[in-house]
Amino acid sequence: MNAVVYAISEAWRSMWRRRGASLMAVLTASASLFVLGLLLLAGTSASRLLERWSAAAEFSVFLADGATPTERAAIERTLGSSGLVAGQAFVPAEEALRRFSRQFPDLAAAVASLPANPLPASYDVQLRPELARDPSVGRLAAQLRQQAGVSDVRYDRRWIERLLRLVGAARTAGLALVAVLTLAACLTIAGVVRLALHARRAEIEIMQLVGAPLAYIRGPFVLEGTLLGLTGAVVAFGVLVGVYLLGRDPIVAWAAGLVAAGDVRFLPLGVALSLVGGGAAIGCVGGLLAARTAR
Amino acid sequence: MNAVVYAISEAWRSMWRRRGASLMAVLTASASLFVLGLLLLAGTSASRLLERWSAAAEFSVFLADGATPTERAAIERTLGSSGLVAGQAFVPAEEALRRFSRQFPDLAAAVASLPANPLPASYDVQLRPELARDPSVGRLAAQLRQQAGVSDVRYDRRWIERLLRLVGAARTAGLALVAVLTLAACLTIAGVVRLALHARRAEIEIMQLVGAPLAYIRGPFVLEGTLLGLTGAVVAFGVLVGVYLLGRDPIVAWAAGLVAAGDVRFLPLGVALSLVGGGAAIGCVGGLLAARTAR
Amino acid sequence: MYTRGVYALRDLTLTIGKGDFVFLTGPSGAGKSTLLRLLLRQDVPSAGHLIVGGRSLSKMSASQVQTYRRSVGFVFQDFKLIPTRTVYENITFVPRVLGQPVAVQRRKAFQVLKWVGLQHRLNAFPEELSGGEQQRVAVARALINDPALVLADEPTGNLDPDLALEIMNLFRDINARGTTVLVATHDRELIRRVGKQTVTLEHGLLVEDA
Amino acid sequence: MYTRGVYALRDLTLTIGKGDFVFLTGPSGAGKSTLLRLLLRQDVPSAGHLIVGGRSLSKMSASQVQTYRRSVGFVFQDFKLIPTRTVYENITFVPRVLGQPVAVQRRKAFQVLKWVGLQHRLNAFPEELSGGEQQRVAVARALINDPALVLADEPTGNLDPDLALEIMNLFRDINARGTTVLVATHDRELIRRVGKQTVTLEHGLLVEDA
Numbered sequence A, B: 001m002n003a004v005v006y007a008i009s010e011a012w013r014s015m016w017r018r019r020g021a022s023l024m025a026v027l028t029a030s031a032s033l034f035v036l037g038l039l040l041l042a043g044t045s046a047s048r049l050l051e052r053w054s055a056a057a058e059f060s061v062f063l064a065d066g067a068t069p070t071e072r073a074a075i076e077r078t079l080g081s082s083g084l085v086a087g088q089a090f091v092p093a094e095e096a097l098r099r100f101s102r103q104f105p106d107l108a109a110a111v112a113s114l115p116a117n118p119l120p121a122s123y124d125v126q127l128r129p130e131l132a133r134d135p136s137v138g139r140l141a142a143q144l145r146q147q148a149g150v151s152d153v154r155y156d157r158r159w160i161e162r163l164l165r166l167v168g169a170a171r172t173a174g175l176a177l178v179a180v181l182t183l184a185a186c187l188t189i190a191g192v193v194r195l196a197l198h199a200r201r202a203e204i205e206i207m208q209l210v211g212a213p214l215a216y217i218r219g220p221f222v223l224e225g226t227l228l229g230l231t232g233a234v235v236a237f238g239v240l241v242g243v244y245l246l247g248r249d250p251i252v253a254w255a256a257g258l259v260a261a262g263d264v265r266f267l268p269l270g271v272a273l274s275l276v277g278g279g280a281a282i283g284c285v286g287g288l289l290a291a292r293t294a295r
Numbered sequence C, D: 001m002y003t004r005g006v007y008a009l010r011d012l013t014l015t016i017g018k019g020d021f022v023f024l025t026g027p028s029g030a031g032k033s034t035l036l037r038l039l040l041r042q043d044v045p046s047a048g049h050l051i052v053g054g055r056s057l058s059k060m061s062a063s064q065v066q067t068y069r070r071s072v073g074f075v076f077q078d079f080k081l082i083p084t085r086t087v088y089e090n091i092t093f094v095p096r097v098l099g100q101p102v103a104v105q106r107r108k109a110f111q112v113l114k115w116v117g118l119q120h121r122l123n124a125f126p127e128e129l130s131g132g133e134q135q136r137v138a139v140a141r142a143l144i145n146d147p148a149l150v151l152a153d154e155p156t157g158n159l160d161p162d163l164a165l166e167i168m169n170l171f172r173d174i175n176a177r178g179t180t181v182l183v184a185t186h187d188r189e190l191i192r193r194v195g196k197q198t199v200t201l202e203h204g205l206l207v208e209d210a
Ligand SMILES: Nc1ncnc2c1ncn2[C@@H]1O[C@H](COP(=O)(O)OP(=O)(O)OP(=O)(O)O)[C@@H](O)[C@H]1O
Pocket: C008, C026, C027, C028, C029, C030, C031, C032, C033, C034, C035, C077, D127, D128, D129, D130, D131, D132, D133, D158
């Protein structure tokens, strides 16, 4: 207990004496943790978005012109029993024509003048998000194509797969950046603690010569590192919350239609706490690294 | 001259003695400079891409059904004299029908069965990249709409503007990140130099007491900082070149169609040199910051 | 207390009884400080044994060394005061590390500071003290913890003869209370005036034991 | 050389002629080191003037202070050796900073090391030296640059009487070649044997000038 009180008072004293260097260490730590937090935030939002988009992946079953209700029921059964489908909507031929006219007003008149509606009825199928990229979706499409009453199945996953690969690459790059930043933060903190150690070398030598316990000698330095890391993490967290609160609405407004307000959410509590704890851990490692030399 | 030789030998000695801390400073500096370089690389590639995309922005002039050659000549003159157009291509109605059939094979038969081609002829206009986002393009579109023989002008810049805003936001975020990282690098170097200064406090005091010139006292520390920054920059540059060489082809392959090989180019020599020079400058500032205390 | 060591240059066998007061003398570089350092286990002999209180110093574990050092009061030739701490903090450093109550620390600090005549410089930093004042702080620090063994390396080199004699009398008083005292000094005049057992070293060799 | 200063505690007027050899003595804390520090312009007097070689120390610019200090050889009471440099590097530090040719540095270094009897410890680091050896290195460093003025603060506190007398004879030789020498010491015995002008301070007051 005495050693703890001693370590706290010494660590505080040391940080205050070297406020400039300490501030710098805190800033570096908070910079890297902020970037980490931002990446986590962007990453979770992106995967939420992607999930939604995946779910909206185009999976349409076009019916043959003379599809009977029995055939339609069989199709619906196939979809339902596949276990891949979250929902399906029947789009009658008239609705398809209406959509087409809206999308291509130039052609609306021409198509309307046709003797019959050239567009087929279809099912718009919503896949279950977590299975949208499953290979079994491809098999389902193939199965449906063989079925009576189906003229075509359109299932385009190229776009989603590209997005997924982009997000994957961004995640890898982000993780590399975070690793570099974490290392930098750890080493910066170790540097400041080493500075403190250097400045108090005489003191340490004397502590050793009067028989002070190792915990007394190293404790303050490890604690100093931990406190620096923790402070950095708290600062980073604060800035992250600020950026989130200020940035959320503009982003949602900017990407109106693409991004829903629900897609941009703050980090879950567990992750946020790990971020702060991680900062303290980084600082602690830095402190230990530096204190190692004090024997 | 003597002071320079002295500073170099002292700086080298000091860095070697504290190789661990020096390595850490070099790593931090190179991390931040690498991120800076990566952002510059991505930024220049993105703007090149965007320029190309902007150029390909949909600016189409649809002709009225009975547009006369005189009216067409007037339209071409309007386009040519606007100074905004890099090229224009006349798309006859038959070509438009062919394109449509290719895009919508389901409808091809239906449209083909129509008594007349429902699609209008048009001009596909390529805007000059640097002016693609100019407000005068909007005025040109309005002017053309009034002209005889024109049924409609389609000029959709929403998509491009969104992209531009995205790139702008990314650039702002990137710059903020670079600023933080630069500060961190500068301060880390200052920290290491300060460590060197601390370790040689006795020496400095004695130099002062025997009347050594200020350049002698401070020189080695400033040089040490500069060398650390420079080394960091060189390391960052090397890694950047490696990442570029390894990453270019996969990226171009991945985004086939969207990104051309020519869009992904390395930094121009001037920018690359500034990056390396910037590293040295950051280190120099760090060294000066630290050496300031040695009077 | 029994000491047998090979160090610095030559070998030496020397026995100092518990409760003795011994002067260690000899020319510059003779090995006085080395012997004292060995006795604090600041250095370990490359050959030979040092046995203090029945325990071999070279065979002690790190934590035993800590415990042992807490029972020794050492006056370093270069003082080794902590530059960033006041006189009071320097002196109470050991009791503080040992977790003694603040009231006891304070009482003891005042007592030893009075012994060395520095009660008025309590809150000064080492660099604000004269060489002799720093040396006296070092002496005070060595004595605060009622050590079983006092090792003093040139504790009066920066003091005028009168003050030097006062400090020696202080060591004599402490010795009278049962503490073993070993003082390295050049000051033959002082040794003559105190009149205690003297061990003379030269080039690491024991040349005289009187 | 003319000195008139108010310092530490009381005021003092003292004139030392060019080429003199003066001992400064007095009890611990009397102000000897303070006076020497003032003369190196390590401190500036809060009131009063110090005039050395016709120049007021308090009115010097930073670069004038540098030039002045290069003409002074100082032996610090706590040695102030650079711990990370060898004896040779410590001693050649000033000529090196002044940009003297390496050959000259080397020749001078060997000479002064021989004067203090340490030629064999050339490549040792300060912490590998005994207290007295360190002190002699400090003396050697003060003398290497043929200073016009030597200020020595307790230069023999860690030396045995014979060696102390040798160092004093060294100062006497240098003084004989025209250098002004000011030595602060407690060692009355030594002063008696060297027999030079003595200034005694007490509590910052000049009490005797003999
Ligand atoms: N770490 C070391 N490495 C090499 N030699 C050393 C080391 N420490 C001390 N010595 C040498 O050992 C010898 C004895 O040193 P010591 O400090 O014991 O002498 P001393 O009797 O205390 O002298 P003084 O009276 O000058 O303090 C000296 O010649 C010294 O140079």
